[in-house]
Amino acid sequence: MPLTSMTGFARADGESGTEAGLVRWHWELRSVNGKGLDVRFRLPSGFEGVEARLREELARHLKRGNVQATLTVDRVRGAAPLRVNQDALDAVLAALASLQQRIEVMPPRPEGILALKGVLETCETEEDEEGHAALEKLVLVSFSEAAASLARARGEEGRKLERILSDQVDEIERLTRQAAASPATGIEVIRTRLKAQVAELLGASPALSEERLAQEAALLATKADVREEIDRLIAHVAQARELFAGGEPAGRRLDFLTQEFNREANTLCSKAADVSLTRIGLELKAVIDQLREQIQNVE
Template identity: 75%
Template sequence: MPLISMTGFSRADGEQGLARWHWELRSVNGKGLDVRFRLPPGFESIEPRLREELGRHARRGNVQASLTLDRAKTAAPLRINQDALAAVLGAIRSLRGEVELAPPSPEGILALKGVLESAEAEENEDERAAFEAALVSSFGVAAAALAKARADEGRKLETVLREHVDEIERLTRQAAASPVVSVDAMRARLKAQIAELLGASPSLSEERLAQEAALLATKADVREEIDRLIAHVAQARDLFASGEPAGRRLDFLTQEFNREANTLCSKAADVSLTRIGLELKAVIDQLREQVQNVE
């Protein structure tokens, strides 16, 4: 299983009866799984089911999920508001005792505000539950599509990461092959440094001289850092091949890479080794930037 990116986009359309909708999901990198929903009013109750569904497809990332809903309506049946009609007819009878009126027409009475009204069909509980289930099912399709998009992006991302790790290995082996890292070169530098130390402080005791020599030898030897870098390269490749979410472990590993590269630069006794160390740091920074997108 390749690495999975936390970056992706998906869309799923659905319909039921006269209702039409579409889901849009967008994902970017994040420390955990953080989901923000944009739902039409009245549909907040389905959010827990949506979160559970998304959790089946993603472990990390900042996800924005929006639902656009269009519930087209048929022409609602009309009904007479009996209370409003009674009030209108009562008013007409009252006026006839006061003024001479022509008989009112039925259409005129029905045209009065409030007498004729639409009878909206009410959605029962079963219909509401079926509609919400259809929305959740459609969201599941969008979540699966998002997972696929993230996996596709992850395959591309893994190629880039492997190239960075290959370059880190190349530079590390170049440092290991440098003449200044050889035992003979380190022995010559140590001998010169001890001679310089004795010239500056001829009265140094043998014990103090041994301590200073050990310290100088430690500072001059970069073979331990090179060995650790090679080990980290192998560990990174193991994580690529593990088939498990590796983003956090790769992020930690890049910190270890960077620590060894810094130490290599600080110990470098030659301009060429310093240059290699700086190139290493540049590649490691690129690796770490890309690792931030790995789930």
């Protein structure tokens, strides 16, 4: 199983016909890197009660990342039924009867009376609790689809990211082996340099005791030998490849490993007494820094 990125985008749409009309909804999920799983929901009024279930569902698919989930709901009202407002109709008819007693007027047509404001009313069908609960269930199903789609998108991005990381680890290994093969790390070169440093030390302080001279020589030898750093770098390369192939979220461990890489590269540079070895150390630090930046996106 490849590594998974924390960067991704997904969407899901749905619709349902109800007595109150047609309801359409739209989910958008976006995720970026984060230390843990931090989710922010933007839900329309009336859907606040499903947030806990949404969080639980998302946690089934993702382990880390900052996620923003937005739900948009549109209601398309159907043709509402009409009813006659009896009170308004009675008032109109009473007014017409009173008017006919005073002046001669043509009898009113029924459609004319019904067209008067307030005589005909539309009956809006309100969504009941059962209908809203059914709608919530459908919206949750759509969210589950969107969460699974987001996980797939992050997986696809992770496969691309893994190729980049593998190339960078390969480059770290190449530079490390180049440092190991450098003439500056050879035993004879170190011995010659050590002799020169000890001679310089004796020239500066001829009265040094044998014990102090041995201590200084041991310290110089430790500073000159980079084989330990090279061995650690090679071990870190192997560990990185194991984490790539592990199939589990490895972002945190890889982030820690880049710190170890950087520590060994810094020590290599500080011990280098040769320009070519310093150059290799600086190239190592540059690649490790690029590796660290990319790993910030790994789940």
